[in-house]
Amino acid sequence: MTPDEGAGWQGRALRDEGLARRLKALACTAPLHDLDARKVRLDWCEASVYQMAEIALQVIDQVTIAMDFDRGADHDDVVKRVLPFIAAQAPDRDNDEYARVAQWVLDNLINVGNAERGFRSLYGTFGESGAYERRVFDFKLIIELVSPEGEIYLRASDEAINVLVGALDTDVESAQIAAEVKLANLVKRGRLSDAQLAAQQARYRTVQYAETLRRKLDATKRDVRSVDWEREVPDLIDEALTHIEERYRYENAILVNITQAREDATDPVHKLRAAELVQIVTECMRRHTQLQARLQEAGTTFRAEQDRQQFSGQVRRATVDLFGHLLAPALSLPVADATRRALAFFSGVAGLALPRSLRLSSLVETLLALPVEQRVMDELLEPDLVPAADPDVFSQEQWMWSDSLLQLDSMPRRLSGLLAEARRVDPDLPRLVALRVLYALSPEIGVAIRQHDPRILLAVDDGTEIDDPEFGGTDLLVETALIKNLPVIQEDVA
Amino acid sequence: MNETCSLQDVTDAARLLGLGMRPKLQPARDLIYADLVRRHAEDDSFRDLVESVAEGLGLTVLAVSTRTGVVLGATDQSVFEYKFDDYSRRVSLGERRGLEKALHGLAHMAVAAMAFPRPDDLADDTYVGRVSVEQADSMVREACRALEEKSAAAEESDDPLEDAPQLERVWRTYLRRPETSRTKDGRLAPSTTRGILTKALRFLADQGFLVKVNDEYGETYRTTPRYQVQVRELAAERAFAEFLELGVVRVTNWSGSLRVAGVSQAEGAPDV
Numbered sequence: 001m002t003p004d005e006g007a008g009w010q011g012r013a014l015r016d017e018g019l020a021r022r023l024k025a026l027a028c029t030a031p032l033h034d035l036d037a038r039k040v041r042l043d044w045c046e047a048s049v050y051q052m053a054e055i056a057l058q059v060i061d062q063v064t065i066a067m068d069f070d071r072g073a074d075h076d077d078v079v080k081r082v083l084p085f086i087a088a089q090a091p092d093r094d095n096d097e098y099a100r101v102a103q104w105v106l107d108n109l110i111n112v113g114n115a116e117r118g119f120r121s122l123y124g125t126f127g128e129s130g131a132y133e134r135r136v137f138d139f140k141l142i143i144e145l146v147s148p149e150g151e152i153y154l155r156a157s158d159e160a161i162n163v164l165v166g167a168l169d170t171d172v173e174s175a176q177i178a179a180e181v182k183l184a185n186l187v188k189r190g191r192l193s194d195a196q197l198a199a200q201q202a203r204y205r206t207v208q209y210a211e212t213l214r215r216k217l218d219a220t221k222r223d224v225r226s227v228d229w230e231r232e233v234p235d236l237i238d239e240a241l242t243h244i245e246e247r248y249r250y251e252n253a254i255l256v257n258i259t260q261a262r263e264d265a266t267d268p269v270h271k272l273r274a275a276e277l278v279q280i281v282t283e284c285m286r287r288h289t290q291l292q293a294r295l296q297e298a299g300t301t302f303r304a305e306q307d308r309q310q311f312s313g314q315v316r317r318a319t320v321d322l323f324g325h326l327l328a329p330a331l332s333l334p335v336a337d338a339t340r341r342a343l344a345f346f347s348g349v350a351g352l353a354l355p356r357s358l359r360l361s362s363l364v365e366t367l368l369a370l371p372v373e374q375r376v377m378d379e380l381l382e383p384d385l386v387p388a389a390d391p392d393v394f395s396q397e398q399w400m401w402s403d404s405l406l407q408l409d410s411m412p413r414r415l416s417g418l419l420a421e422a423r424r425v426d427p428d429l430p431r432l433v434a435l436r437v438l439y440a441l442s443p444e445i446g447v448a449i450r451q452h453d454p455r456i457l458l459a460v461d462d463g464t465e466i467d468d469p470e471f472g473g474t475d476l477l478v479e480t481a482l483i484k485n486l487p488v489i490q491e492d493v494a
Numbered sequence: 495m496n497e498t499c500s501l502q503d504v505t506d507a508a509r510l511l512g513l514g515m516r517p518k519l520q521p522a523r524d525l526i527y528a529d530l531v532r533r534h535a536e537d538d539s540f541r542d543l544v545e546s547v548a549e550g551l552g553l554t555v556l557a558v559s560t561r562t563g564v565v566l567g568a569t570d571q572s573v574f575e576y577k578f579d580d581y582s583r584r585v586s587l588g589e590r591r592g593l594e595k596a597l598h599g600l601a602h603m604a605v606a607a608m609a610f611p612r613p614d615d616l617a618d619d620t621y622v623g624r625v626s627v628e629q630a631d632s633m634v635r636e637a638c639r640a641l642e643e644k645s646a647a648a649e650e651s652d653d654p655l656e657d658a659p660q661l662e663r664v665w666r667t668y669l670r671r672p673e674t675s676r677t678k679d680g681r682l683a684p685s686t687t688r689g690i691l692t693k694a695l696r697f698l699a700d701q702g703f704l705v706k707v708n709d710e711y712g713e714t715y716r717t718t719p720r721y722q723v724q725v726r727e728l729a730a731e732r733a734f735a736e737f738l739e740l741g742v743v744r745v746t747n748w749s750g751s752l753r754v755a756g757v758s759q760a761e762g763a764p765d766v
Contacts, residue, residue, distance in 0.1 A: 020653075075676060110675075115685040117672040122656055134656035138670050146674040146688070148628075148711070319616045320730040322607040327634070329737055330603060332641050335596050335667060336660040341736045342599020343578055348729030349602050349721075350576035351701040352553075352568055354515055 020125050024137050027121035028159045031141060032056045035108055042104070045097050049090045055105045058082045063142055064156040072145070072155040079103055109142045110154075117144065155211075229302060237295050244288045244295075251288075255281050394432045401425050402432045406457055412479035415459070416466050434471055437478055448483055455480050499543055506530060507544040511553065514564025515574075517702025517720060521560045534558045556727040561619070562719040567728045581697065592660060593667055597687075600664065601694040603733070604630045606725045609717045616726050619719070625704070627691045627712025631673055634687070638665035688712060 035052035062081045066073035073081075079102040086098040110117055118140040127133045141160040146152050255278065262274035320326065326345065330338045358366065394402075405418055415437050422429040440459040448456045459476040466475035510530040513519055521528040533540050535558070548555050552572025556565040568574040582598050608630045609623030610616040642665065654662035668687065675683040682689050695715055698704040703721035707714045 112675070116670050117675055118670055123653075135653040136656050136659070137653050138666075140670075144672055144675050146628075152674055152676050319613045319726055320734045321613045322603065322610055322616065322725070322730060323637075326730065326733050326737065327600070327603045327607045328637055330600060331634070331637055331663075331665040331668065333664055334661045335593050335664055338664045339592050339596040339599065341733050342596050342603060344736045345606075345729045345733035346578055346581070346599045346602050347575065348567065348732040349606065349698075349703075349724055350581065351517065351703065351724060352515055352566060352574040353576040353580065355573055
C-alpha cells in the first residue's frame with residue numbers, strides 16, 4: 001500500500017464503530033478460551049478432560065436463569081447446579097473435584113484475582129484525527145452484588161448475556177422481538193430443536209430487559225428528584241406496560257402453538273422438546289407478571305418519596321449544592337482532574353490530625369501496648385516480590401585496585417607476587433585477584449575480539465607450586481596479550 | 495489588639511482551642527468548655543485573641559457555639575493538616591495510585607452529598623443527615639449511570655486510551671469497581687466501592703463527625719453539627735473553588751438544586 005492509498009483507506013476507516021463493537025464482542029469470549037488454556041496448569045487435578053469453556057457457559061446460564069428482580073444466584077447454588085454437567089464430562093472423578101472445578105470456573109468468570117473483578121482487553125480504533133489509537137475495553141462477565149439483607153449474590157453482566165446468546169451489541173427490545181418472531185416461525189415449521197434455542201434466547205432477553213427496567217425503578221425509589229417524573233418515567237412505564245401487553249399476547253399465541261405441537265408430536269424426543277418449550281415460555285410469562293407488579297408499585301413509591309423529600313423550607317443562606325456542584329461534575333472529569341478536586345474536598349472534611357507527642361513517662365507503656373488490630377479497611381497487599389539483587393561481593397574500589405595490579409606492561413608476573421602485593425592494599429583483595437587470574441586461564445578471546453578489547457589477560461600454568469598463606473595450587477604466570485585485528489590473532493607473550 | 499490582655503486570657507484562648515481539638519467533647523457536657531464558648535460569644539477581645547492564637551498555630555476557627563463546640567480547620571501545610579497519604583497509606587500503592595486517590599476522595603464527597611442532599615439541608619443548622627454505605631454507593635452509581643447514558647447518547651467512544659489511563663472519566667472507573675466481593679474470611683473487601691465508602695464513614699466517625707446509628711444498609715450513620723460546619727465552611731468551599739477554576743460548574747437555582755443532579759437537566763443553566 002502506498003502512503004497515498006493509506007491515507008484514503010484511513011479516511012474510510014475513521015470511527016468505524018462497527019469494527020470496535022466486533023472487537024469488543026470478540027474480547028468477551030477471551031476469558032472462556034483462557035480457561036481451557038490454563039486448565040493444564042492446575043496442580044490439584046488432572047483437568048484436561050474438562051471442557052472449561054462449556055462449564056463456563058453453563059455457569060453463566062445458571063446465573064442468568066436465577067436472575068430476577070430482587071436478587072440473583074448464590075455462589076453455592078450455582079456451583080451445585082452445574083455439578084451434574086461437570087460430572088458428565090468426567091464420570092470417574094469424585095464430587096469434591098467437580099465442586100472445585102465449578103468453583104474455579106466461577107471464580108475465574110468473576111476474575112477474583114483482579115481488584116476490579118473484571119477483564120480488560122485492548123483494541124485499536126482510528127481517532128478523530130485519523131490516527132490509530134489503542135483503547136482499553138473493560139468488561140465483566142459475572143458481577144457480585146449485595147442484597148438488602150447483606151448477602152452476596154451473582155448476576156450475569158450484559159456482556160455475559162450477549163456472549164451467551166450470541167447476539168452481540170444489539171438493542172434489547174428489537175432483539176427480543178426478533179427472537180420471538182423467529183421462534184414463532186420455527187414452531188410453525190415444526191423445527192423444534194431450533195425453536196428451543198430461540199425460546200431460550202427469548203428468555204435471556206426478557207431477563208435483560210427486566211434488568212434495565214429494574215435500574216430505572218431503583219433510581220426512582222432512591223431519589224425522586226434525580227428522575228424526571230413529568231415525562232421520562234411515565235413514558236418508560238407506559239412503554240413497559242405496552243411491551244408486557246404485547247408479550248403476553250405473543251407468548252400466549254406461542255404457548256398455544258407449542259402445546260398443540262406437543263399434543264400432535266409422536267416422536268418422544270419432539271414431545272420432550274415441546275414440553276421444555278412450554279416451560280420456558282411459561283417462565284417468560286411469569287417474569288412479565290413480576291415486571292408488571294413492579295411497574296404498578298412505582299407510582300406509589302414515587303408519591304411516598306415525594307412526601308418524604310419534597311417538603312422543605314426556604315433557603316436560609318447560599319450554600320454549595322454538594323451533589324450538583326461537586327459530586328456530579330467530579331464524576332464526569334478525567335481521573336487526573338478529579339483527583340485534585342476530590343483531595344481538596346478531603347483536606348477540608350478530614351478535620352485535624354493531632355500530632356502525637358511522646359512523653360518519657362508514657363514511653364514504656366506505649367512500647368508495650370498491643371498492636372492495634374487492623375481495621376477491616378486496610379488492604380493487605382500481596383507484594384510482587386522481585387528477587388533481591390545480588391550484592392556485589394567486591395567493592396568498586398577493590399575492582400579498581402585489581403585493575404591496576406593486573407595492568408602488566410609486557411612483563412609476566414607470578415600469581416604469588418600479585419597476591420602478596422594485593423594483600424598489602426586490602427585483605428580481601430587477593431581473592432578477587434586470584435579469581436580474575438583463574439578466569440584468565442581460559443579467557444573468552446572471541447568475546448574480547450567482538451568487543452574490540454585491545455588486550456586480554458592470560459594465565460599460564462608452568463607447574464610451579466604456589467607459596468601463599470591463603471591459596472594453594474599452581475603459581476600461575478600472568479601476562480597480557482595484545483589482540484590484533486582479525487583474522488590473525490597474535491598473542492604477544494613477552 | 496489594642497487592649498491589654500493578661501496571660502490568663504491567652505491561656506484561656508489556647509484552652510478553648512485545645513478543647514476544640516477533641517472533637518467528641520461537647521460544651522453541653524463540660525462546664526469549663528461551656529464557659530469559654532460563652533465568653534467567646536460575648537467578649538470581642540477574647541474572640542480576637544482566640545483567632546490570633548489559632549492563626550499562629552495554623553488553624554482557622556470555623557465555628558464556635560454551644561451546639562458545635564469549637565470547629566477548627568487546618569490551613570495549608572499546618573502541622574494539624576490531615577494528609578491524604580496518612581489516610582490511605584496502605585491502600586493506595588502501586589501504579590493505579592492516582593485512581594485510588596480519586597475514588598477515596600470521591601467517597602467523601604458522596605458521603606457529604608448523601609448526608610446533605612439539598613443545599614437547604616447544608617444551610618439549616620438544625621438538620622441532621624443520615625447516610626449509609628448502601629445509599630451512598632447507590633447514589634454514586636446512579637449518577638455514574640446517568641453519565642454513561644449521556645455518553646452513550648452522544649455516541650462518544652469513551653473507552654480510555656491504553657497509554658493515558660489518567661484521562662479516563664471517573665464515572666467509568668467507579669462503575670467498573672465491584673460494589674462488593676466475597677472474601678475468604680467474610681470481611682468486606684477494601685478495594686470495592688462499599689469498602690471504600692465504609693472506610694470513609696468509619697474515619698469520619700473516628701474524627702467525631704458522624705455517629706453510628708446501626709448496621710442497617712451496610713452501616714448507617716447520622717451527622718453531627720461539627721460535620722455540617724466542616725463541610726459547609728471548609729470542604730465544599732475548597733472543592734468548589736477548584737471546580738470554578740476548571741470552569742465546569744454551572745450556576746443552578748438555589749432553591750431546589752438537586753434537580754440539577756440529573757445531569758441532563760443541568761444543560762439549560764447558564765455557564766459561570
